[in-house]
Amino acid sequence: MAELNTGGKKATPRVDMTPMVDLMFLLVTFFILTTSISTPQAMDIVKPDKDDNNKDNRLELKASKTMTILLGKNDKVAWYMGEAGATAPTYESLSQVDKSIIENRKKADASGVKGEFVVLVKPTSGSNFKNFVDIMDELEILKVKVRQIDDDNILDSEKESMKSQGIL
Amino acid sequence: MPRIKVKRTSTVTDMTAMCDVAALLLTFFILTATARQPEPLAVSTPSSTYEFKVPAENNATLTIGQGKVFFEVAGQKVRARTLELIGQQYKINFTPEEIKKFSVVSTFGVPVSSLKSFLAMSGADRMKPGVQTGIPTDSTDNQLNSWVLQARTATAEVNQQPMRVSIKGDSKEEYPVVKKIVDVLQKQKVNKFLLVTNAEARKK
Numbered sequence: 001m002a003e004l005n006t007g008g009k010k011a012t013p014r015v016d017m018t019p020m021v022d023l024m025f026l027l028v029t030f031f032i033l034t035t036s037i038s039t040p041q042a043m044d045i046v047k048p049d050k051d052d053n054n055k056d057n058r059l060e061l062k063a064s065k066t067m068t069i070l071l072g073k074n075d076k077v078a079w080y081m082g083e084a085g086a087t088a089p090t091y092e093s094l095s096q097v098d099k100s101i102i103e104n105r106k107k108a109d110a111s112g113v114k115g116e117f118v119v120l121v122k123p124t125s126g127s128n129f130k131n132f133v134d135i136m137d138e139l140e141i142l143k144v145k146v147r148q149i150d151d152d153n154i155l156d157s158e159k160e161s162m163k164s165q166g167i168l
Numbered sequence: 169m170p171r172i173k174v175k176r177t178s179t180v181t182d183m184t185a186m187c188d189v190a191a192l193l194l195t196f197f198i199l200t201a202t203a204r205q206p207e208p209l210a211v212s213t214p215s216s217t218y219e220f221k222v223p224a225e226n227n228a229t230l231t232i233g234q235g236k237v238f239f240e241v242a243g244q245k246v247r248a249r250t251l252e253l254i255g256q257q258y259k260i261n262f263t264p265e266e267i268k269k270f271s272v273v274s275t276f277g278v279p280v281s282s283l284k285s286f287l288a289m290s291g292a293d294r295m296k297p298g299v300q301t302g303i304p305t306d307s308t309d310n311q312l313n314s315w316v317l318q319a320r321t322a323t324a325e326v327n328q329q330p331m332r333v334s335i336k337g338d339s340k341e342e343y344p345v346v347k348k349i350v351d352v353l354q355k356q357k358v359n360k361f362l363l364v365t366n367a368e369a370r371k372k
Contacts, residue, residue, distance in 0.1 A: 133215075
């Protein structure tokens with residue numbers, strides 16, 4: 001009859017811990033990565049003060065160095081330089097507007113007119129929240145220092161021209 | 169001549185110590201990680217390259233999605249104080265138990281009138297669709313205005329710090345809805361906001 005070999009060499013009571021350690025480190029890595037990623041990022045936005053009595057918040061802008069960007073629907077924008085109506089607005093998609101901003105800034109800086117290059121962002125009722133964040137992000141990337149948000153004074157002429165292009 | 173004996177050492181290393189360290193680290197990370205709160209209003213935030221962390225304290229978050237607005241203020245003590253102030257303003261008496269319950273509620277969106285019944289619900293019932301209808305922002309009954317104002321007062325009282333306002337908007341949310349909320353804040357002369365976004369790699 002076969003007998004269990006109880007005598008002789010005793011097997012060491014050692015357990016192979018390698019897979020356990022592997023699993024532990026995998027979990028540690030997972031927790032390290034998820035904790036740092038889950039903290040949400042934020043964008044700092046300053047809107048103009050609405051108090052009309054406060055004289056300090058009136059900023060003078062140079063028309064020739066001001067670029068107005070109107071945000072319309074379907075991720076489209078309309079932009080023009082200077083005062084409304086002086087030049088015909090250009091229509092393009094939001095993803096392409098960065099090139100125009102660079103070009104306009106170059107022209108404005110070369111003109112020799114004093115003052116900073118200003119971008120005026122006007123989100124219209126057709127635009128969505130993402131468009132607004134995208135354009136502000138674009139301005140941050142392009143390091144446009146002076147940027148203004150104006151969603152109250154959208155001129156009728158601007159609305160008309162945007163409607164004619166079907167982006168409002 | 170005797171041959172040089174090369175001592176064969178076993179390749180098995182004792183992993184116990186390594187395992188201990190890993191377990192210790194794991195425990196530490198699990199305990200320090202803040203559990204993700206269930207959100208009553210799921211929004212997908214737009215992405216940006218901004219690298220500014222949303223402050224964990226002295227901050228109120230307005231979640232905007234599907235035309236509704238939800239409110240959250242950071243800090244349990246601040247929350248408790250905010251509810252007390254809201255109770256005083258709307259002449260509602262909240263019991264200490266209700267205040268305690270409210271201090272652990274993160275994001276919520278119910279009118280003040282149904283706040284009592286909302287607090288009486290279980291956590292799972294609160295998340296059911298249709299329960300939280302958003303905070304009223306009409307010009308006649310602007311409760312969002314009160315919440316932000318009282319949260320600011322409470323933060324100033326408890327932490328002696330000014331409160332920041334973060335806006336967590338859904339990508340698809342139409343701009344006029346966002347503007348309506350922002351206008352409420354601007355009436356209180358809150359002109360600085362944080363827009364909560366997802367991190368995005370910077371384009372080259």
